[in-house]
Each structure stands twice: as C-alpha cells, then as structure tokens.
Amino acid sequence: MLGAVAEGPTHGFAVAQLLAPSGDLGRVWTVPRNAVYQVLKKLVQLGLITERSTEPSDRGPVRTIVVPTLVGRRALRRWLEEPVDHVRDVRSMLLLKLVLLDRSRRPWGSLVEAQRHRVIAQMERLNEDRAAAVGFERVILEWRASSSRATVEFLEAIAER
Numbered sequence: 269m270l271g272a273v274a275e276g277p278t279h280g281f282a283v284a285q286l287l288a289p290s291g292d293l294g295r296v297w298t299v300p301r302n303a304v305y306q307v308l309k310k311l312v313q314l315g316l317i318t319e320r321s322t323e324p325s326d327r328g329p330v331r332t333i334v335v336p337t338l339v340g341r342r343a344l345r346r347w348l349e350e351p352v353d354h355v356r357d358v359r360s361m362l363l364l365k366l367v368l369l370d371r372s373r374r375p376w377g378s379l380v381e382a383q384r385h386r387v388i389a390q391m392e393r394l395n396e397d398r399a400a401a402v403g404f405e406r407v408i409l410e411w412r413a414s415s416s417r418a419t420v421e422f423l424e425a426i427a428e429r
Contacts, residue, residue, distance in 0.1 A: 270340055271364075271368040272287070277334070279332055287304060288301075352383065380423050
C-alpha cells in the first residue's frame with residue numbers, strides 16, 4: 269500500500285480500487301477494502317504516510333488524502349530494491365515490486381538480476397541437500413529445485429525486456 273500511496277496524493281478508496289481483484293495491483297496482490305483503510309491508519313501511525321488534506325466525495329464520506337513521508341519513501345525504495353528471500357514469494361512479493369516499479373517507470377533490471385543471483389545460490393544449497401536426502405524429504409527438495417529452475421528461467425526471460 270505504501271507503493272500505491274507513493275504514486276501520488278491519493279485516498280483509501282483509490283488505493284482499494286488498485287488492490288481490488290481487477291485493479292492493476294490486485295492482479296498480483298488483492299486486499300479487501302476494509303483492510304486497506306486499516307493498513308493506511310497503521311502506515312500513518314508508523315510515520316510512513318501522512319494525512320495531507322480532505323476532499324468531498326460524491327460517493328460517500330469525505331476522503332482523506334494521504335502522501336508518503338520522507339521515511340516512507342526511503343523504506344519503499346529499500347524494499348523495492350531488495351530481492352525476495354524465498355522462491356515461493358516470487359509470485360506475490362517480487363511481482364508486486366515489479367508492477368510498482370513498472371507503474372513508476374523505474375528500471376527493474378538490477379532487482380531481477382539480484383533475484384536471479386539469490387535463487388541460483390539457493391539452488392546450489394538445494395542440490396547439496398538433495399544428494400543426501402531420502403524418502404519424502406527428497407520429494408520436497410526435488411519440488412523446490414524444480415521451482416527454483418523455473419524461477420531462474422522466468423527471471424532470465426523478463427530480464428531481456
């Protein structure tokens with residue numbers, strides 16, 4: 269949500285639309301409307317966004333306009349540059365980072381490359397563990413290795429963009 273707020277002054281309803289299943293961000297990460305307002309309040313409490321003003325709405329209560337703070341912008345920038353820790357998070361967190369970078373017209377090549385290196389390092393450790401695994405543990409490690417290979421292929425394909 270901090271990424272959505274950082275795109276420009278906005279309000280909870282607009283953020284909720286972005287995070288709805290049909291929204292630009294919702295295609296990757298869906299958040300129910302009532303949760304959006306709760307998280308926005310939490311971001312204000314944490315000092316990551318601030319309430320700038322209010323504006324009337326023809327569709328409900330007055331809308332509170334929020335913007336990121338300097339601390340919020342820095343936290344978002346750090347988060348957007350950091351690869352995710354686990355392959356399982358590529359479908360959610362990495363894609364969310366990529367869509368936010370794309371929407372802000374920022375390059376994502378360094379993030380993709382850092383993510384590729386991280387996954388390859390994890391694959392090397394997985395390969396060592398697979399060699400000694402037996403039983404169902406081997407099945408789990410095979411799944412993780414296969415998912416990691418597919419992730420590297422995906423990252424290489426989008427790096428060419």
